[in-house]
Amino acid sequence: MSDVIVLWDRVLARQLRTNVCGSKHIFQRACSTHVTRKVSSTAGSNESNANSTGDSPQHDIAIVGGGMVGIALAASLASKPLTKHLNVAIIDNNPLLGRKNIIEKGHLPDPRVSTVTPATISFLKDIGAWKYIEEQRHAYFDKMQVWDYTGLGYTRYNAKDVDQDILGCVVENKVLQSSQLSCVQESDLQKTIYPARLNSMDMLPSSSLTGLGEVPSTADLFMRGRLAKLELSDGNNVYAKLVVGADGSKSRVRELAGIKTTGWNYSQNAIICTVEHTVENFTAWQRFLPNGPIALLPVGDKFSNIVWTMDPTEASDRRSMSEDDFIKAVNDALDYGYGPHPETTSSGGSSLSWLTGDVNISAKERFETPTKVVTL
Ligand SMILES: Cc1cc2nc3c(=O)[nH]c(=O)nc-3n(C[C@H](O)[C@H](O)[C@H](O)COP(=O)(O)OP(=O)(O)OC[C@H]3O[C@@H](n4cnc5c(N)ncnc54)[C@H](O)[C@@H]3O)c2cc1C
Missing domain, CATH: 3.30.9.10 (D-Amino Acid Oxidase, subunit A, domain 2)
Known part of the structure; x- marks a missing residue:
């Protein structure tokens, strides 16, 4: 699995590196589902906990893309003592994210499958997803x-x-995805799903916070380069200290961050x-x-x-x-x-x-x- 991680906030990035990237795999244990504004969901028991100064939600981490990699990261964050209290946004308009995923027993196998190695199985056990996979084909x-x-x-x-x-x-991708999602849904992670696409992203150069009040507004933090602003396809804006691009091989995050690739x-x-x-x-x-x-x-x-x-x-x-x-x-x-x-x-x-x-x-x-x- 591939992903692109764009680190906006160095302190948070260091914490995450210890917690997430420090292990061999980017995956670990999981959390619960909060679905915020304009989003209805049967999936989670917790309500949105997005910090909001003014009317724009503010998160510690925004994960763009809720595929196998994005959900694995959310699950991993939820499982670690250092990160399970973070406030995480998942941005993806895939309707599967908004509902409880039950794959019927006896369904015909989906043609998209992945071979998972013993190391990945250990990770999936760690985050609590393997028990759901074992219940399925x-x-x-x-x-x-x-x-x-x-x-x-x-x-x-x-x-x-x-x-x-x-x-x-060998596991069907949809089984991997839904098992990890179940972990996330059942955890206590402060999580908000935005059923939209990322359109654009903005980050200003970092400058001093002096002169701001005790609780700076989202707009102030953005102006001082402490938050990235994400503009979504539904017209909403989301702010985050760290943006993770888990949006697949044609990553919009990668493009907006100006990360070059070579391919043929x-x-x-x-x-x-x-x-x-x-x-x-x-x-x-x-x-x-x-x-x-x-x-x-x-x-x-x-x-x-x-x-x-x-x-x-x-x-x-x-x-x-x-x-x-x-x-x-x-x-x-x-x-x-x-x-x-x-x-x-x-x-x-x-x-x-x-x-x-x-x-x-x-x-x-x-x-x-x-x-x-x-x-x-
Ligand atoms: C034939 C084939 C066989 C493979 N076999 C294996 C294997 O055996 N083992 C293995 O480990 N890997 C395998 N892979 C690779 C694996 O399937 C991919 O690496 C994996 O699916 C990538 O997951 P992802 O979550 O990064 O991306 P994706 O699954 O592509 O998910 C990206 C998500 O981001 C969302 N998104 C995209 N753009 C935006 C946007 N602008 N805003 C918001 N959301 C957005 C999409 O809706 C999607 O949900 C195989 C791939 C292929 C094609």
């Missing part, structure tokens, strides 16, 4: 196999190589979908094909998720295939299509296993063909 995997279409070799990974029970767990187009598309097998899949598979890799990830029950990367022309052709033809193409891509299977040596492992010195359990494992896909 998720798939641990302890093996992974990677190979390519040339048939020259394969690599297998086994959690036991590193004395672990699992290599990771790979001219590749990915087809993402859920497929079903006749038996459960417990392995993560990835095969490199001439136009890009195909990955088959277990998502629980008898379902797997496919992320198949290819050039745009191939993607367009495959999208217009019939369901039966697409299933055949997937099974082909994960089996003999494009080239032979790699050889397994007489000792069990790949012909390249000498590279690992045969010290790992996985080095002795035979090449396997992925579980067949039967429906889309």
Whole structure:
């Protein structure tokens, strides 16, 4: 997950760095939901606690973007003794944020999934979100196999190589999001959700506070460079000491803060979908094909998720295939299509296993063909 953090207030930034960034992951435990002005919500029990001098709400932190990253940060802030009393705004017009999210048991898996590592699982346990994820569909995997279409070799990974029970767990994004949100909703964090988009942001140079009264107004603090002003798409203004950009890959916060990025187009598309097998899949598979890799990830029950990367022309052709033809193409891509299977040596492992010195359990494992896909 990626995010951009813009630090407006150095003191607060230092506190947060100790509390949030000081740990390996930006995530921790959670809080409750306050939905403020013009926002109705069934989610939280607490009312808005936004400080307000004059009519513009003032917050310690404004998190722009309430996706997986923004909500994880809110949950993390709520869980730490040093930050759980902060006054936090979450700005996002995603309607999911304003309601209690219950994902029906037995729902079909969503095609957007994430593989979470043991380190992220620890974080999610820490913030109290993992118990909600465990109640819903998720798939641990302890093996992974990677190979390519040339048939020259394969690599297998086994959690036991590193004395672990699992290599990771695949969870639908909406389950990750709603579980973290549940933590936030059930906590006591002073939180306000603004169902709007950030339009613009302003921050003046910092100057002395002398000459102001004991409780300076929001306008005074803004004029002295102590608060950032956020203009929202619904016409409201919000003020905050710290602004966090968690607004995705095309971050408006990043743009407004003048943070430059470098990027280029790979001219590749990915087809993402859920497929079903006749038996459960417990392995993560990835095969490199001439136009890009195909990955088959277990998502629980008898379902797997496919992320198949290819050039745009191939993607367009495959999208217009019939369901039966697409299933055949997937099974082909994960089996003999494009080239032979790699050889397994007489000792069990790949012909390249000498590279690992045969010290790992996985080095002795035979090449396997992925579980067949039967429906889309
Ligand atoms: C095919 C695929 C597979 C992936 N697999 C993995 C994986 O296995 N593991 C993993 O860790 N990651 C994976 N990722 C990456 C992961 O999905 C992203 O890193 C993650 O979703 C980013 O979350 P986010 O909250 O930063 O952004 P987003 O999920 O994009 O959320 C951004 C939020 O900001 C809001 N927003 C945007 N602009 C504004 C604005 N101006 N004002 C207010 N709100 C705004 C949006 O409404 C949205 O709710 C994968 C990505 C793809 C495409």
